[in-house]
Amino acid sequence: MRALIRSGNPKTLSFTTDFLEPTPEEFADHYIIRTKTTALTRGELTWPEPLIPQTPIPGFDLAGIIEQAPTKPANRSNAYKPGDEVYALSTFSWQGNAKEITVATEEELALKPKNVNWEEAASVPLSALSAWQALFVHAKLQPPSPNSPSANKGKRVLITAASGGVGIWGVQLAHLAGIEEVVATCGTSNVEFVKSLGADTVLDYRKIDVLEWVSVKREERGFDVILDCIGGQTLTDVWKCARKGGRVISVAEPPDPKKPADGIAEGVESTWYIVTANGEQLTEITKLIEERKVNGVVDSVYMLEEYKEAFERLEGGHARGKVVLKVA
Template sequence: MRALIRTGTPKTLTYDTNHPEPNPAEYPECYTIRVKATALTRGELTWPEPLLPDIPVPGFDVAGEVVSTPIAPGEYAFKPGDEVYALTTFTWKGNARELSLATEKELSLKPKNLNWGEAASVPLSALSAYQALFIHGGLNSPEQGENSGKRVLVTAASGGVGIWGVQLAHEAGAEVVGTCSTANIDFVKGLGADTVIDYTKTDLLEWVTQGRESRGFDVILDCIGGQTLSASWKCARRGGKVISVAEPPDPKRPADGTAEDVEGVWFIVKANGNQLVEVTSLIEQGKARAVVDSVYELEQWGKAFERLEGGHAKGKVVLKVG
């Protein structure tokens, strides 16, 4: 079968037309999925976990059809022909291949109102934002109730995770501020941001300092790292949380100027089909939407990664597989 594989150094990729199909006997608790599309994540070729398989494959989002259920005895929630999507575990092969594997705990039925590429763009980014806000950030999820008085900052609000950070925080009833470039201001407003800061024209920390009591944040979802992450510490209210998906926040904590009891959180997103069901519900109700920057055929993987690593993608870069 066709697949994109990593060979040699961590960033070396090869297009393979004779890649071995997954053997269900080796993974008796897994569904076999016919992959329709997978999404790529910036920086994934530097991650250590995906290099553990003998022949690593990139792309950890998957949208496709169930081919077969697990061979281990038991009752299973999905059946052959079901249209599903998922974030799959980072220590297994990814999904830039025609047939892939997923566990039941990872899977959710695909939103009925999304095409394959749109569906593939959702899981990793949406789950990263969901877990940052509602598991590590302490906010109530949209199903749990309002977050009256809570203020949330999302940096790089037009990027893969940022898009979902804005939408989920908005749907959860928090006041949302997003940062982006001039070209994406209207786009981020359309996602539900109450205030959008153009980082090319306005310094975030200076903006917050002008009215720290009213402009400070209870939860900060940083998707950039570096100097932006360092400045984010000083933008948090007392008892707030600085959560980063870019790099660990604690080493970026300034020596002074941070409010009392502000906590830094670094985490690696986990596959979770139940949380994805909540995201699916929001999508099907029209309360959230997938954003695809561009779609490439599997054979065009070089152009896809070039677009991805250029740093200007609005939403996700998707590989069409089947």
Template sequence: MRALIRTGTPKTLTLDLSHPEPTPSGSPDYYLIRTHATALTREELTWPEPLQADIPIPGYDVAGVVISTPTAPHPENGTYKFKPGDEVYAMTTFVNQGNARETSEAHETELALKPKNMSWEEAASVPLSALSAWQALFTHGRLSPTFSETRHGTATRVLVTAASGSVGIWGIQLAHLASAEVIGICGPANVQFVKDLGADTVLDYTKTNLVEWVEENRETREFDVVLDCIGGQTLEDAWKCTKREGKVISVAVPPESKKPAKGVAEEVTGVWFIVTESGDQLGQIARLIEQEKCKGIVDCVYEMEQFQEAFERLEGGHAKGKVILKVQ
């Protein structure tokens, strides 16, 4: 089978046209998946965890069809949830091989049925990014995944930085669905795009200083929760704009590394986490997608043979949504 493998230094990639296929006997606890598409993630070639695999393969999102179920007995009830032919999607664990290959492997806890109203490429754009935002807001933040069409009482105020990026677009959508007051930060070309995703206010970072904007009226503008997707000066400023007992959550860098020595309210806490795979959460996200309450965003799609162009687009830092590899 074709597979995109990392050889030599961590960033060296080669398209192997005769890579060995995984087999049910070789992975008795895993489903085999015919991969249709995978998504690439910025800076994933610098992550240490994927290098633990014998032959590292990038791409930790997958959308495809179940080929076979695990051969080992089910650890709980004896019946596996998915069957051959099921259309599924997942974020797979970083310490195993990724999904830029024609046959992939996934554990039952990672899998969910693919949203019926999405193409393979659209479905592959969802898992890692949506799970990152979901866990930031609902596991580590103050929000509850109890979605309502109407706000009741005072809304939790949420700031999402890099709001047009792959995680930011999900932060905006999920915070909006959770009835938060949502403020997004992005560049001038994406202001309307972020508004359309559900942001109540969008700040153009080329025109607006975040700290000055909040200081104009702290009572109505300081944040309960920050979802930071970029780090740098924006993260440092966000600390100063968070209210007492608020949370600064980052998927970019450990937030404590950017905490200013002065100007931070009492009992503001920083949270740094690595997203974890969850088929259950992806199932909830799939239902929202099928109800057309949120959507994945595909920046562009490349064939496997175009992997170099795909990573160049990704690392350029201007992708709006996900960069996808079409596998087959």
């Protein structure tokens, strides 16, 4: 089958047409899935976990059609059946999904939203789950709920790189969860786009320094939760943008080494985490997509054979949303 594999240097990629398909005997406790699309993540070719398999394959977002359900244990009751259209974030320590046939566990899967195409579906899992877990697991904010619309009243949230994969979902989910004010940073060309996602205030980082902006009215403009998707100097600066008892959450790099020696409010804590596959959370996100309350954003689509161009677009740092590979 067709596949994109990594060999030699961790960043070396090659395309093959004779990669061996997973067999039902070998993966009797997994779903075997025909891949329609996968999405790429900036920096994934530097991650250590995907190098664990003997033949690493990129692309950890998955959208496809189930070909075979698990057969072991013999008495199991499968939640999905052949022909079901599904999507998932698959575990980073196994092969990715840039291949025609892939596998996934039941815990990773959710039914694909009925109102999106394959390319849009692949843009969702990793980014949406990253934002969901940042806001509603690690920051302990209340998830979107029509039964408790005021649960997050008074909370202020900052999201950096808000036009990127995780940032897009952070803004949408924070807005939908009733955050009192969602502030986002992005480049000039994306300001109106980020506003359309639900950000109350958008700061053009080319014109406005977020730390200076907060410092003008520290008590009024400080944040209870900061989701940083950039790292580097930005991560150092946002420590000083948190309110007393606030939390700095990073998906870019560990926050503690970037913590300034002074200028931080009392009781500010940090979280560094790696997103985990979670079919239950993805199912909640599916409901919101089908209700047209949130949506994924596709920057560009490439055929599997065009992987070089896809990664060039991705690593250029200016993609709005996800770069998707069309596998079938």
